Amino acid sequence: MVHGGEQFTQSCLIDARALAAIRATVPLAPLHNPQNLLGIETALALFPDLPQVAVFDTAFHQSMPEHAYRYAIPERFYREHGVRRYGFHGTSHRYVGQRAAELTGLEVGDSCWLTAHLGNGCSTCAIVDGQSRDTSMGLTPLEGLAMGTRSGDVDPNLHSHLARVLGWSLKEIDHLLNSESGLLGLSGLSNDMRSLEQARARGHRQATLAIEVFCYRLAKSLAALSCALPRLDGVIFTGGIGENSPLVRAKSVAHLGLLGLAIDNTANARCVGGVSGAINAPGHPRLLVIPTNEEKQIALDTLALLDSPAPDKDSPCRPS
Template sequence: MPARNILVINCGSSSIKFALVREGRDDFILHGLAERLGANGASLRWQGETDEQPQTLELPGADHKAALARLLPLVAQAAQGKLHAIGHRVVHGGERFTQASRLTDEVLSAIRETSPLAPLHNPANLVGIDAAMALYPDLPHIAVFDTAFHQSLPERAYRYAIPEPLYREQHVRRYGFHGTSHRYVSHKAAEMSGLAVGDSYWLSAHLGNGSSTCAIANGQSRDTSMGLTPLEGLMMGTRSGDVDPNLHSHLARTLGWSLEKIDHMLNHDSGLLGLSGLSNDMRTLEHAREQGHANAALAIEVFCYRLAKSLASLTCALPRLDGIIFTGGIGENSALVRNLTVKHLHVLNLELDGEANARCVRGVGGPIHLAGHPRVLVIPTNEEKQIALDTLAVLD
């Protein structure tokens, strides 16, 4: 049976990240990004396996459907006309979806019903799904849910200490996100370490503009930092992470702020951006820190301390620890963040090899721990490949 070609689509509110994955291959046949959609600066950037440099096409004012209409012919050409399915990233699947699912009217309706739990993500995912299904109505379309991996959490980990009817009737509970990434890197960590996936225990830190940690036992998520929505847990690029639950009423009472204004502040004006007053980009903050910017240094320190606290707390979910994994844009590229975080975890006897840590940037992964100390690994995530694998599993 010839290798199948899967197009993976990850839609944001103003972007489409895509990759053409051929069964049995680690590299992409084609990959790229359409960004700033809906604005005059909209553009499409892509690179095929034979291209030495990325190619760019300006798409002024293009929306998601227009961008897909321009990129899909590139996909068809790269796949030589043989595209077998499209795998879509969907952030929130609620309690209903424990694995990838073929997109039917019923599944689409369920994703829409779950949108209030991920208002920044699910509607954007649906825009891409609707556009792709309109352009390729005869292809199988598969939804791969970020939350599905975390459906193995025990009840003690996913329940909030709130009245029972809110869970039973409103489904208010912890769901967790970044499941596709945590699943992928934990499998890679076991492979790198010569351990069986079914007999290995990891702490995973997916760090980017959105960040989360996860305790993984024998290939299953046992606890994670994000909760009902992607706002809970770690400090992130523009998200606050954990705050006092009474902050809402305090700001409403003292400043007269509306729920909408508080929600926007916690999701868009907080985190690295809020503390530094400068940027949500870790590279910018690291440079500013070197130049003596006090608030940039504070933002990085708070980020790393809260990350270390989260990792330490998640050890409660594991009978033993085989290693810690750093992944995501910050986790894969910031030697400073890894170093500062591990320094806070001295109780776990962690120690980094400075040269190995400095070497792991720009796609280079591997072990960064000092010999004789517990494993610390940098593993570049590959959510697109995992989505393709899950899509193939549904086709099979």
């Protein structure tokens, strides 16, 4: 499930109460949650005795403190309409944070990470003791980093500017920012980082600019999220770009010298195609490449829930 709102802080077994709570989140994800619900309801009709588990993209980030998830707008919009920062890619951030602790011999409950999930959609997260403390995405997946076709952060008044100057509708502006922007919009070529790196090698100016903007915005986000950490045990790169682009990793880290980060070029070049490992220069804070495995995390949550105790009567969630 894309969106669990504030109702779901973890994965849960689906029952009538969970379905009702999921339906209540539809206004927060009108393009995704109705389709997810259709799949759930169809499977329930066909296999009424088969347990089903809902895993939410937003659940991991429900541990964010209020000062991290609230927008600076009047209280009533939060209280009455749920307007706040929710974050996404939670299953991936949770998985790689736990995996990093395993690989480095640290306890999940005593470790602090900055994670960068970089694919067609991109987000960063500050993880403290196994819990999300802040993340780059917000009410929707448009907030934050530059992505494949999404703009990421823009001046909120861009909407009114385009409406006033060009006469555009909200639908046209939303399509621009979600489907025609990001790497695609900047380069004029592609939303695929592999294609842009090839074009950059041929001297394509716009592809080069798209990569530079992508890496700078990523570094700026990681630096900002460091405010949520009491210490830094390492930075983790994951997702299709994070796992396979030494160029993006090197350029992003180059902007983060004030955090003491430095890359080992040989190790960085080796970590592609599913190869994980440390890519930091000796004596500098950890930089890790860790392939994400959201499917495995979903399976683990499902297995844990099958033998879990009955849920609390006031919650749609079973503890996982």
